[in-house]
Amino acid sequence: MQVALDDYVRAAGVATDLVNTAPEVWHGEDKLSDLESLAAFAELHSLPEPSRPSELRAVQRLRATVRELIDHPDRAHLITGATALTSSIGDVTLLTDTARWGVSARPGATAADSLALVCGVGILGVVQFLGVERFRACGAPTCRGAFIDTTRPGRRRYCMPGLCGNRVNVANHRARKLSQTGFSGAP
Numbered sequence: 001m002q003v004a005l006d007d008y009v010r011a012a013g014v015a016t017d018l019v020n021t022a023p024e025v026w027h028g029e030d031k032l033s034d035l036e037s038l039a040a041f042a043e044l045h046s047l048p049e050p051s052r053p054s055e056l057r058a059v060q061r062l063r064a065t066v067r068e069l070i071d072h073p074d075r076a077h078l079i080t081g082a083t084a085l086t087s088s089i090g091d092v093t094l095l096t097d098t099a100r101w102g103v104s105a106r107p108g109a110t111a112a113d114s115l116a117l118v119c120g121v122g123i124l125g126v127v128q129f130l131g132v133e134r135f136r137a138c139g140a141p142t143c144r145g146a147f148i149d150t151t152r153p154g155r156r157r158y159c160m161p162g163l164c165g166n167r168v169n170v171a172n173h174r175a176r177k178l179s180q181t182g183f184s185g186a187p
Contacts, residue, residue: 003103003118008125012148014045015119018059019067020159025145032060042111047118050111058112066119070146073135078127085120126150140164 003011021031021041032038038050038059050056062085069081086103105117126134126148138145138159145159158164 003121006125008122008129009150011118011122012126012150013122014115015066015070015122016147016159017041017045018063018115018119019070020145020147022063022067025143025159032056032063038111042115045115045118047114048109048111052110055110055112058110059115062112062116062119066123067146069123070135070148071137073132075127075132078123078132078135082120082123082127085116086124122148130154138164 018041019025021037023030032041035050035053035056038056041047042049050059065081065085069078103117103121105114109117130150134149134154136147136149136156138147139157140159143159143164145164147156147159149156
């Protein structure tokens with residue numbers, strides 16, 4: 001597993017996707033509840049396929065760790081936490097044989113190890129190049145998601161714009177329609 005250091009945007013997106021699989025985001029439904037769902041997540045993000053149930057538990061613990069980092073965006077805390085994620089996989093080497101710089105996990109690294117490496121690189125890259133203000137909670141009133149904003153202008157408001165953003169837009173639209181018709185909702 002290799003992660004290019006200049007591809008921190010993709011890596012931060014993987015970290016965001018990981019934390020937003022949690023039950024608190026999906027009103028009790030865990031999107032990484034079994035090895036099959038973890039395998040689908042790994043395939044979606046080009047990670048090694050998990051092979052043991054222990055990897056599922058390791059990824060769920062990693063998810064909690066990454067969420068804790070996003071929820072407490074202090075520069076020193078983020079750097080310490082993300083460095084721990086990248087160093088926990090053992091032999092990390094700097095790749096210089098390509099036109100890009102990157103890190104590589106040791107041979108035989110698990111899906112959880114590789115995911116930790118990706119998340120750590122994403123967090124470190126965003127802290128360095130975009131700043132700690134890019135770590136945010138979702139702006140939708142009914143969502144408990146979190147995300148790392150890697151957009152160029154840095155104005156992202158929702159953890160899943162297609163879901164949370166649409167929900168907010170539909171709610172605002174319905175509220176406008178109700179106010180235009182003069183319906184108060186009272187019997």
